[in-house]
Amino acid sequence: MTTYDAPPPGSAAAYAASHRILCAHADSARHSAHWLEPGERCPDAQRPPVTPPLETERQARELPAVRATYDAMHASTRRGVMAQRNHRMLCEALTAAGVEPGAFERRMLLWLSNWEPETCAVFAALITRAASGTAAGR
Numbered sequence: 001m002t003t004y005d006a007p008p009p010g011s012a013a014a015y016a017a018s019h020r021i022l023c024a025h026a027d028s029a030r031h032s033a034h035w036l037e038p039g040e041r042c043p044d045a046q047r048p049p050v051t052p053p054l055e056t057e058r059q060a061r062e063l064p065a066v067r068a069t070y071d072a073m074h075a076s077t078r079r080g081v082m083a084q085r086n087h088r089m090l091c092e093a094l095t096a097a098g099v100e101p102g103a104f105e106r107r108m109l110l111w112l113s114n115w116e117p118e119t120c121a122v123f124a125a126l127i128t129r130a131a132s133g134t135a136a137g138r
Contacts, residue, residue: 050132051125060118063125065089069117086120087113093124097131 054060061067069085090109094101101109112120 050128051121053129054122054125057118060121063121065124066117066121082117083110083113086115086117089117089120089124090127093127093131097127099127099131 051063069082069089072085073081087109090113094109112123
């Protein structure tokens with residue numbers, strides 16, 4: 001079993017402050033992909049809308065990001081489309097919230113991305129609602 005040493009606290013932020021990073025809003029074909037300079041925020045990245053509290057799985061399934069993920073999956077023969085789109089959904093929510101995940105958190109995001117889009121949408125909605133400072137309907 002391989003063990004991983006935890007990176008020093010703040011290392012992800014320190015890396016982003018000193019290295020160029022690939023903007024997360026590029027699509028699966030890498031259209032709109034571009035590099036950001038240290039500390040730069042993408043002017044083209046859209047803030048995800050604040051989702052009201054979800055009461056049912058059906059409400060989650062009807063979210064535009066979830067429908068778009070299923071549409072992309074059905075339109076492609078390539079494996080990994082769902083995980084890639086789910087990861088993008090989660091990363092956009094974190095970016096909009098101003099959260100820079102650490103190394104272990106990034107691994108957990110990749111793991112979570114393999115779950116169904118409804119599950120990822122719930123976590124993305126919780127992140128955006130928490131960051132907005134509103135209960136969005138509550």
